[in-house]
Amino acid sequence: MKHLMLTTATLMALTTMARADDLRMSWWGGDARHVATQEALKQCGTKYGHTIAAEFTGFDGYLEKLTTQMAGGTEADIIQVNWPWLPLFSKDGTGFADLRSLTAIDLSQWTEEQLTAASMNGVLQGLPVSTTGRVFFFNKTAFEKAGLAIPTTWDELMAAGGKMGDGAQPFNAVKETAQLIITLSVVQKTGKDLVDPATNRVAWTAEELAAGFEFYNQLVETGTILSAKDEAAAGGVNLFEKPEWADGRIAGSYEWDSTYAKYADPMAEGQELVPVEMLTFADAKTKGVYRKPSMVFSVSKNSKNPEAAAQIVNCLLNEEEGIAALGDSRGLPASKVAAEWLATNGKVDPMVKAANDIAMAADGPVISPFNEHPEIRGLFLDTLEEYAYGMIDAPTAAQVVIDGANATLAKFD
Template sequence: MKLTKLLLGTALASSSLAGAAAAEELRMSWWGGDSRHEATQAALIACGEKHGHTINPEFTGWSGHLEKVTTQIAGGTEADIMQINWPWLPLFSANGDGFADLREFSDTIDLSNWTDAQLEAASMAGKLNGLPLSTTGRVFMFNKTMFDKAGVAVPTTWEELKASAPKVKEAMGEKAYPFYATGLDALLIVSLVATQNTGKDLIDPETMQVAWSQNELAAAISFYQELVDSGVIQSWKEAASEGNIALHENANWSKGTIGGAYQWDSTYFKYADPLEEGQELVPVELLTVDGAKTGGVYRKPSMVFSISANSEKQQAAAEIVNCLLNEEEGIDALGTTRGLPASSAASGKLQADGAIEPVLVESNKIVMDSEGPNVSPLNEHPEVRGIFTDTLELFAYGEIDAQTAAEEIILGVNEALEDFQS
């Protein structure tokens, strides 16, 4: 009997030691504001207690975070779990080896909570380098009150939008515009039209070069000019003369003399809140050109949680990542501090709890239901964006024509992509 008790005691002690040995001390880094910092720290405590790990938080504001992560990864001192901006994936993991392949942890992380398209968007060279925290996309938002005053329905096609301009100006004055597109918004409208006409994203994933021909891009640039010439949008030059005021800070937007915009679904309240009392902002499905080959949705992960390829504690990190995104403890603590969650487990629970505004769900549904080619994160590479925007601005100021602008954009973007790959 004594021997039995001794063996049992030894077995229990061994089991206890095994459990202690399984506990890990991890690090997690992210950027954000105070609400995100507080929620994430609470989530790490809850998930750490559930799975027996300790997670040390490392958080900053947005400014300087990329530089910090770049230095850490170069020196092999990065955190075990990292919040990574989607456009950074090709910067740190062009061949897919910069982060752990999370498909290798599918027995720990419930990947069924994401669609194949969402997982593909966070993959590099076929390796799942991160889990999307939220999937965001550009949608059309229109001030229904403005269009009601003009006696026209909220536009659902580009032709309807063009036809609304004279009536909007007649009702509200020559300085009223049914739509807004300057700077980055103009670039994204040009990209949308080119994608709809061709069925292709800016960057061909096979050749890593611009997928559009010069004529195809020139046609999309000319379409943008048609919007200016028909009074649908304010010219780039006029907007600059007024100080290039951000749309949500623009008094003309607030009082309802600018009627629509093409913005991220997750930013609905950023644009709805400044409107004067009594005005209603409604999300609308993508406007498409005649003969469009696709809706051309610009859909992407806003950011991802990645696990360091250098971490020696990847299994423990995977347990925490799954808890943060798929388990009640993490879901409740994080809430919507990183947007409408991409994980169906998280979004379903938060919607059932009444924690998400219905209009955000409606906007996100438009994004998720729309069709379009996969968008390369290299669309948002600083050099690619800079070349596209600077050249489009020259066109908008009348310095070059559409064909020249298209040629210079294609040559410049291709050169930037070649430099990046080398």
């Protein structure tokens, strides 16, 4: 009887210990991501003796739910966080656990640039799950039909304006893409990101940003892109849904490397879409690549077992069990070992890999998540629309963006 009592007590203690180690993970996504992540959690949990409760939903409403949980300290142990949200939850670097202090994670699988991009106030607040960048895609068939080489510089692109035939444009620049083209031009000319990390204020002068607006206007005047009025008259349809894109009458764009299939799949038979190196100015200081973590995995500062959470995160991102199960459900992995495993095992579209290689190899300043703060992004787009319709001039547009962005940034001092 005494032996039975001891055995029962031991089992109860082990059960209590297992429950203490139980973890939760929250994320957003579609059905394919949900299935892949649950399988990965099952594999990694089995490997390390943890059980992980899955909390998943679509993107809509996720930020609101996470905000409520963070405010009450009830967030999951492992959290998928959109990169631009890091300043919202951790402007001083204390919103999440410091991942450099957790020994279970092999940080050598990421570059210091990648880790810096996921840090706040110098504290590593998340691990980049995938690193994505804006890349130039051109319709090789359309340029060959026009007797033109695929552009390698901005001058060559503008020289193609009006020469594609059938009223075609060599390039697309609408809404966010147009705004990022302006950003790219200023970064290439100045070597500076929008936000100076030392001052947390806009790094560009009004003159530098005004030149970016004027460059956008130059693209319109040379017939390189459609004007905002012409785009509006066309109904504001997404580029990949336009028949002009499918048949090559719009022959290029500046898109995320991971979205290659979204733009290549709708193209008519015989049309070939290829990723190309960054277009630059003759006097560019940098290629100015807009490269960022697409999302990060963070560990809650309120987790009762942060080392166990870190163990699972490392398994998901750096170990075969997690890598194989997750696949490319969150894009091409940022972890070197994960990217190599997927490539070796034929799990990566060669064109997506080529686009990602371009984005990863190009130089440029570290991008601040404030570039995508809703207030700053909205202000930039609204001001660009006013400029494109001739309501304000370039110097005025530049000053409006700078003043408004600085007002938003001041809230995070």
